[in-house]
Amino acid sequence: MVPARRLQGRVALVFGAGSSGPGWGNGKAAAVQYAREGAAVVAVDQFTAAAQETADIIRLEGNAAIAQQADVTSAESIGRAVEATLAQYGRIDILHNNVGITDMGALEDITEARWKKVMDVNLSSVYRSCRRVIPVMRRQGRGAIVNISSIAAVLINPYPYYSYYASKAALNQFTKALAVQYARHGIRANTIMPGLMKTPMVEKQIVGQHGDAAEMQRARDAMSPMGRQGDAWDVARAAAFLASDDAAYITGVCLPVDGGLSCLAG
DSSP: OOOOOTTTTOEEEEETOSOSSSSOOHHHHHHHHHHHTTOEEEEEESSHHHHHHHHHHHHHTTOOEEEEEOOTTOHHHHHHHHHHHHHHHSOOOEEEEOOOOOOOSOGGGOOHHHHHHHHIIIIIHHHHHHHHHHHHHHHHTOEEEEEEOOGGGTOOOSSOOHHHHHHHHHHHHHHHHHHHHHGGGTEEEEEEEEOSBOSHHHHHHTGGGSSSHHHHHHHHHHHSTTSSOBOHHHHHHHHHHHHSGGGTTOOSOEEEESTTGGGGGO
8 A cells, every 4th residue: 555645745864764684674664654655865874885775765666865874973973964964955854763772681790881882872862863953943843753762661571671771761751851842843752662573673682582583583472462573664654653744733752662562561
């Protein structure tokens, strides 16, 4: 089914638009979904080839996209991506922050450097991109920010990733503050909290907590009330909704996309 062109004429700046492995990661799928719904997309990733792959997919489908390299731990690098977007398209209607990492281990084994790295990538990167893009959106009088959090922000699971829990919980609260402070400027800010998802990041960063990849997938499927994990397109479709005028009166929401997993917490 061809998606409705709800984002026709919009420009979407997507940080983390590549994929950490073969297949569809959340950011890659979101970038393509935005384009399918009419937005011109700037696909940004730490790795140039990953950003280019996403932009090429979008262009092969007949939609508009450019690729940019950026390191989200650098304000200067983010600034260059924003300037490239404005030079190409003249505006930014959607800011999508997808970059995130995990760090597994017992608390007493987590060094300050490891803790700070997760906070820098998962939380401070969003501060940097929002700080740079919000003035653009204020001048336009409108904009939509979609930050990718995690159900781990509100639900503790079996994985020992303390900095990940903390960074995602803080991201939710940061996004709510944005929503309140900038609502009168026509800027909306929401988070998506994916639950048990079958993505390359999970394959790469969480498989070590299980016997092997097949066992991991069986265990994660069994944890879901639906009996299966979601995928990147579940997140992408939610992101396109939140970025569209269908969500014009929705801001400050932390939306679970989790197959009902968060309901089990009571």
